[in-house]
Amino acid sequence: MKRYLGLPLVALAVSGCAYFSPRQTFVDPPEPPAADQNRYADFKVPEQDETLAAFEDPALAGLRATSLSKFRSEEEFKDWIRATREAADARGIGRPYPVLSAPAPTADMAMAVGTPAPAAEAAPSQEVTVTGSAVPGSADNPEITNNQKAGVDEGGIIKQIGQHLVILQDGRLFVTDLMPGGEPGLKLADRANVYRSSHEDTWYDEVLVAGRTILVTGYSYREEATEYTVLNLGEDGKVTRQATFYISSNDYYSGSNYATRMIDGKLVIHTPIYLVGRGWWDELEIPVIREWRQEEGDGFRERTELEDGRPLFSATDIWMPVQQTLKPVIHTVTVCDIAGVSDGTVPACKATAIVGTETHEFLVTKDAFWLWMSPTDDERERDLGERARYPECSEGPRPQLADLAPSALVRLPTDGAKPAVLGVRGAPQNQFSMDMDAGTFRAVLDWRHRDCDSWDSKDEADLTFFDVPLSELDDVFHDTAGGRYFDLPTPGASDYEARFTEKHLVYGAREGWGSWPPGDGETRDAGRAIIVPVDAPDQPVTVELTHDVIRAERAGPYMALTGYHDNKGLSLSLIDLRAEPRISGTITLKGRYESESRSHAFNSGIGADGAGLIGLPTVPRSEEADRWWWWSASSDMSYIAAAPDGGLAEAGMLDATRRDPQLPSETGYTCEVSCIDWYGNARPIFTGGRVLALINSELVEGRVEDGKVTEIGRIDLTAPLAD
Structure with missing residues (x-):
């Protein structure tokens, strides 16, 4: 097995204690x-x-x-x-x-x-x-x-x-x-x-x-x-x-x-x-x-x-x-x-x-x-x-702009046109910390001192909002920082999840970079979410949560945040972004734990009126919540219904047929190549008004009846192919 994994960068910050800092000197070549x-x-x-x-x-x-x-x-x-x-x-x-x-x-x-x-050298091709x-x-x-x-x-x-x-x-x-x-x-x-x-x-x-x-x-x-x-x-x-x-x-x-x-x-x-x-x-x-x-x-x-x-x-x-x-x-x-x-x-x-x-x-x-x-x-x-x-x-205290590495x-x-560059400060933690819309590039940046290495950590992350019109990028790189920088409220912990919409940045935090629930008898402090209007980044709004944040995803007019308060189950909150940002609903799935962390594992089918379904993979045992990338066992698919006002209610589950991936298949199916599900194997699917779920080697269809998703069909992808 050849896959090499690196730990994600840890968001860091620094103190403002007095120390010797030579003046940065840049010279042109x-x-x-x-x-x-x-x-x-x-x-x-x-x-x-x-x-x-x-x-x-x-x-x-x-x-x-x-x-x-x-x-x-x-x-x-x-x-x-x-x-x-x-x-x-x-x-x-x-x-x-x-x-x-x-x-x-x-x-x-x-x-x-x-x-x-050239056509003369190419073999005949099918159009x-x-x-x-x-x-x-x-x-x-x-x-x-x-x-x-x-x-x-x-x-x-x-x-x-x-x-x-x-x-x-x-x-x-x-x-x-x-x-x-x-x-x-x-x-x-x-x-x-x-x-x-x-x-x-x-x-x-x-x-x-x-x-x-x-x-x-x-x-x-x-x-x-x-x-x-x-x-x-x-x-x-x-x-x-x-x-x-x-x-x-x-x-x-x-x-x-x-x-x-x-x-x-x-x-x-x-x-x-x-x-x-x-x-x-x-x-x-x-x-x-x-x-x-x-x-x-x-x-x-x-x-x-x-x-x-x-x-x-x-x-x-x-x-x-x-x-x-x-x-x-x-x-x-x-x-x-x-x-x-x-x-x-x-x-x-x-x-x-x-x-x-x-x-x-x-x-x-x-x-x-x-x-x-x-x-x-x-x-x-x-x-x-x-x-x-x-x-x-x-x-x-927070480091200053001059303290940060360029x-x-x-x-x-x-289209292959000439690139453009801009000197900036700070660093986004992943692709979701960046966005480009309406001629403006935006990012939420980890804000740490140039003398702090990747393993120095702080209890609360220092973050900064950055934006710049595309017209400021050109073919000259300046050591001075371009764009605008706005201090952001700390999310209250060291690691965070962030997502952009066309009008908002939303982020929330958790202690540590993993997505596992607390242990028996443990609880986590109440979390918070910060909503930043991208047109007014100096006017962020903070709302209190009952849980930390391990996932942030866009869901129609909402931002969906998942996380834990204790080990009794996964919580999900919706932030309604249609007017003044507010938490419209929070629900806890008792005895269920989120089992996949990639963005594609989350999906929603929410209409223009704000009503619809959210689907995400879960497992019934907390120790399986941190499944890592190579764990190829099955998840169930849990559904949560959103009302037009953003209220939440449990909407049932499509169950997996639980099989140990190490045991022989009941259908005689054998995997020969690429036999570890590095990208996960569960996906909620909303298409053509239908509710489907990929659950490992099964595709399951559900129907919403009396506010609950119930199974109406299932096929095993490993079964012999019918004539």
């Missing part, structure tokens, strides 16, 4: 030489001042560009890596850098960036019509998962194409017909392997749809690349494979975010390429896109004439870093048109690459990919000597 010169051919890093952090030391200024510019040649890129490695070694930052092994730019490279192979119907609410692909941004479909485990649901599990696609024989019902229409061999070392995680095209994302450790399989769903619900292609990358897995997006029928992906932390035996290779053909007997494919693939970009396509960084990462955003892809072609892709920091969060909107990049702990460290007292990070906000347009 020297004027660049003539356009045909290699700026780093004989570049020597001056002696560094370790009383200054790496991100501010003038000795390192020559390793960055203050305005957006690209490397001038492959040799210049190599020499920049050499100089950066030497500077990092001198400061003791990072592990060995890889040796650069990048092909020299050739005419063939141009085909890699947005141009398909695929992609209608751009991934638009929310379209007839072909209704939005049935809890996506962050409208018009941006996120990779998940279940999607809808017409009257069929497409479910990804165990490296297989399970297709369910919702209208068999033209009548509402449930029938397994097809089961198709995405993988080609039971010996594959690949994890298949995410499915996307556009029209009748299906795209499945996985990571292949054998190929050291992200694998994309393009399939088509026929009107009869049968799946046919069209192509498999690879883009070389590090593993994309995240415990909370989703790696892939679909925008207007085009795949949008982020592939960071880490330039430190690799073994001395590794060579750095420019990422390539390639396809495999000619199926062998064991299911593996021989590489074609495109054995080495087509580079997504050359060294001269890479935008230089605008921040001083000694742990650089090439952040690559690739947009691929999958229309017409067949077994003999690779999709036309355009890639934008920029060097930035290892610490980053990203947000995807309909026309841009947003990166917030901050110095790593190593790059913030400095030696203040015995005469200085370091800040006491666990207590004290970050960069980068906008990478998905």
Whole structure:
């Protein structure tokens, strides 16, 4: 099993105790030489001042560009890596850098960036019509998962194409017909392997749809690349494979975010390429896109004439870093048109690459990919000597703007246009801490002193609201912070959940980053939620809760917050945002505990009048609430009814057929590949006026009767496929 998990960043703050803090000094890099010169051919890093952090030391200024510019040649890129490695070694930052092994730019490279192979070389292909119907609410692909941004479909485990649901599990696609024989019902229409061999070392995680095209994302450790399989769903619900292609990358897995997006029928992906932390035996290779053909007997494919693939970009396509960084990462955003892809072609892709920091969060909107990049702990460290007292990070007043390490906000347009940058301060904790709407980028930021590392914690988080009009981003990076910053009330604990709507930011907190309930006899302090009008961030409203906050999700005109007060059950509160923000209702599900933490595990079907259902996975035992990402047992699906005034009532449950995932299947079904449900396996689904639930390997339908959801149908996805 190869999956590597990292703990989420802990929100930190610092004290305002007196201590020695040298004045931050920034200098611009020297004027660049003539356009045909290699700026780093004989570049020597001056002696560094370790009383200054790496991100501010003038000795390192020559390793960055203050305005957006690209490397001038492959040799210049190599020499920049050499100089950066030497500077990092001198400061003791990072592990060995890889040796650069990048092909020299050739005419063939141009085909890699947005141009398909010439027609004469391509094998005959079956035409695929992609209608751009991934638009929310379209007839072909209704939005049935809890996506962050409208018009941006996120990779998940279940999607809808017409009257069929497409479910990804165990490296297989399970297709369910919702209208068999033209009548509402449930029938397994097809089961198709995405993988080609039971010996594959690949994890298949995410499915996307556009029209009748299906795209499945996985990571292949054998190929050291992200694998994309393009399939088509026929009107009869049968799946046919069209192509498999690879883009070389590090593993994309995240415990909370989703790696892939679909925008207007085009795949949008982020592939960071880490330039430190690799073994001395590794060579750095420019990422390539390639396809495999000619199926062998064991299911593996021989590489074609495109054995080495087509580079997504050359060294001269890479935008230089605008921040001083000694742990650089090439952040690559690739947009691929999958229309017409067949077994003999690779999709036309355009890639934008920029060097930035290892610490980053990203947000995807309909026309841009947003990166917030901050110095790593190593790059913030400095030696203040015995005469200085370091800040006491666990207590004290809020740090000031000048005390915070500079970050960069980068906008990478998905149409391949030139990026734009802005110098900023602070750091968002995840993608949900950022939003872009109506020409303004917004974020809620962890606000901690530059001398506090990731493990220093404070009982109550210091948070700041940030906004900036898009017009302020340009091609020049200033060390002074752009945008506006507003102090926010503490949520009352160290870790928090935040969500944006078009008009509000809502956040609440819990003690510790996990989502488990208290132990026997334990209670947690009453929580609070802070509602911030995005047009008036200096006028936040605080409301008191009876529980802490482990989840915050948008649900129609409400913000839904879940959490615990004690171990007797899960509580859910609605904040009505239609007028003056208020808690409209709170309910506790006695003896039930939330069992999945990803955003897609929550869903709601609430109408314009504020009435409807909320669904989320729960389990009956508190010790199973913290299921982690690799726990593949079944959850039940709990439902809560919202009244037009936001009042709440229990609305029943669709039960799982409990089976130990380690025991043999009763149907004889065997999983061969990708047998751990890293993304969870339970999803509430509201579509076409119907109430459905994916519960592990079962799809269950319910009907609302007398205010309760009762079961009316169920199919086992692992049962033998009927003729």
